[in-house]
Amino acid sequence: MMTTRPQRTIRVWDIPTRVFHWCLPVAVIALFVSADTYAMELHALAGEAVLALVLFRLVWGTIGSQTARFRDFVVGPRGIADYLAGHPPKSLGHNPVGAMMVLALLGALLVLAVSGLFADDGIFYSGPLAGRIGNALAVRIGELHATGAYVLAALAGIHVLATLWHLLLRKRNLITPMLTGRIRTERDVPPPAFVGLPLACGIFTVAAGVVALLVHGLPS
Amino acid sequence: MTQDPRAMLRTLSVFTLVAASSLPATSLAASPKAERIAGYKASKLADATIKDALQAGNVSAVSEPAEAMAAFAARLTSLYPREVGDAFVSPSMEAILKNFPDFAQKADAFAASSRDLADRAAAGSPDLVQMRAALENLQASCLACHRSYLGR
Numbered sequence: 001m002m003t004t005r006p007q008r009t010i011r012v013w014d015i016p017t018r019v020f021h022w023c024l025p026v027a028v029i030a031l032f033v034s035a036d037t038y039a040m041e042l043h044a045l046a047g048e049a050v051l052a053l054v055l056f057r058l059v060w061g062t063i064g065s066q067t068a069r070f071r072d073f074v075v076g077p078r079g080i081a082d083y084l085a086g087h088p089p090k091s092l093g094h095n096p097v098g099a100m101m102v103l104a105l106l107g108a109l110l111v112l113a114v115s116g117l118f119a120d121d122g123i124f125y126s127g128p129l130a131g132r133i134g135n136a137l138a139v140r141i142g143e144l145h146a147t148g149a150y151v152l153a154a155l156a157g158i159h160v161l162a163t164l165w166h167l168l169l170r171k172r173n174l175i176t177p178m179l180t181g182r183i184r185t186e187r188d189v190p191p192p193a194f195v196g197l198p199l200a201c202g203i204f205t206v207a208a209g210v211v212a213l214l215v216h217g218l219p220s
Numbered sequence: 221m222t223q224d225p226r227a228m229l230r231t232l233s234v235f236t237l238v239a240a241s242s243l244p245a246t247s248l249a250a251s252p253k254a255e256r257i258a259g260y261k262a263s264k265l266a267d268a269t270i271k272d273a274l275q276a277g278n279v280s281a282v283s284e285p286a287e288a289m290a291a292f293a294a295r296l297t298s299l300y301p302r303e304v305g306d307a308f309v310s311p312s313m314e315a316i317l318k319n320f321p322d323f324a325q326k327a328d329a330f331a332a333s334s335r336d337l338a339d340r341a342a343a344g345s346p347d348l349v350q351m352r353a354a355l356e357n358l359q360a361s362c363l364a365c366h367r368s369y370l371g372r
Contacts, residue, residue, distance in 0.1 A: 122264035123366050135268035143261070
């Protein structure tokens with residue numbers, strides 16, 4: 001006779017990771033809408049916000065709470081194969097396939113945010129650092145930036161579809177835990193370790209400062 | 221072989237522009253729409269290349285991209301259809317087709333200003349100040365069309 005372990009509720013996502021996670025789609029939607037309507041001041045502002053968020057996440061992924069750390073959830077091909085074969089993931093946070101998406105999204109956002117700083121559309125708008133490189137190179141980067149937006153849109157679409165697939169077909173709700181920070185699990189694992197909110201605030205302040213310095217502070 | 225990245229970009233842009241503007245209209249590989257898109261992209265890059273060259277005081281580097289842009293500009297109106305077909309038409313294209321005489325006038329201004337710049341660049345001793353003014357004139361023709369038909 002099979003016994004079912006009792007389910008318990010544990011906290012897996014800290015506040016900084018959740019705030020980061022939900023700020024990102026807001027900023028990305030603002031980026032696409034502003035690009036489409038050519039509201040370039042808003043586009044630049046949203047791009048700077050995304051760059052600050054990504055820089056924060058890269059640091060938080062190194063020294064932040066356990067489930068936010070890359071080494072907690074990023075596994076090699078063998079770990080991915082094991083997960084796909086039905087073995088439970090090591091991390092209580094992102095699963096190994098989700099981890100790949102996290103890296104892909106962060107990489108795409110970083111490339112787009114940095115390229116936007118140097119981009120020139122050749123007609124009306126120049127990124128804040130476009131004047132530091134040649135006009136032709138800035139136009140080329142602008143084209144890369146515009147093409148990269150399609151890659152980001154595709155990645156974001158896959159991410160949303162995967163979440164819906166988990167919700168509707170696997171009956172695993174990944175959305176609510178990203179809001180509440182808590183999951184119900186029957187796995188007998190110790191709760192993750194968390195790092196304090198003040199450190200996250202400090203890291204984000206520094207990240208935002210770095211972006212502000214890059215965009216507005218360097219002498220031309 | 222040149223190692224200067226700007227020179228490489230210039231060569232690449234000229235090659236792209238020449239390729240885009242010299243394709244025959246009947247080519248199966250390049251539809252008028254594809255030619256238009258490639259030509260506009262290459263013109264944008266040619267404009268930036270010319271700007272770089274003039275900022276560096278290198279007037280000799282202006283001739284090729286300016287000539288290629290003038291060749292594209294001269295063909296521009298022929299790359300547009302004259303009526304809306306059944307296919308999806310963007311708001312910009314719809315506005316162009318509705319106001320084609322105005323668009324053609326703006327395209328003529330683009331052709332004339334790019335030809336002026338190309339001729340000045342090809343002259344025996346090009347004058348940097350006059351060429352900068354010619355480039356501004358060319359960019360104004362781009363802006364006029366973008367403002368009218370792209371709404372920005």
